[in-house]
Amino acid sequence: MLQRIQSVYMFLVVVTNGVLPFWLYLWTDNLGEAVYAQDDMVYSGLFLASAVMAFVTIFLFKNRKRQFVLNRLNLILNLFLLGFFVYRSLILPGEANVSEKGIGMLLPIVSIVFLVLANKAIKKDEDLVKSVDRLR
Incomplete structure (x- = not known):
């Protein structure tokens, strides 16, 4: 059942973490050059791991509990990625040649949402199935 709303949300996570970090810059360095996700292996690995996990989770629609758990693990992965970005933005120099933060640093927040x-949609489906089973 790929037409469910949670599948659409997970597909948006795949697009947000699998495509956008490689088009949008994460920050600019002191020389004014844009830094993308593919420039750092840690960030690109975390973005791609999150995208692959969301893609795999889309096709686990028959096992809602496993889908819910994998989404929570993906949520924790995105929180780590957001923590790395917060750390990175805190250690950026604050001199006259200030490094600029890019829109790509906000992608983990969008993925978390x-x-x-x-x-929430998976939980709603699970509650619906439980209520129908109760009537049998």
Whole structure:
């Protein structure tokens, strides 16, 4: 059942973490050059791991509990990624040649919002199935 709303949310996480970090810059360095996710292996690895986990989770629609758990793990992964970005933005120099933060640093926040919405929809489906089983 790929037409469910949680599948749409997880697909948006795949796009947000699998495509956008490689198009949008994360920050600019002191020389004014844009730094993308592919320039750092840690960031690109975390973004791609999150995207792959969301893609795999889309096809686990028959096992909602496993889908819910994998979404929570993906949420924790995005929180780590957000923590790395916060740390990186705190150690940027504050001199006259200030490094600029890019829009790509906000991508984990967008992914977290979509994952929370997907988990709410999965929980709603699970509650619906439990209520129908109670009537049998």
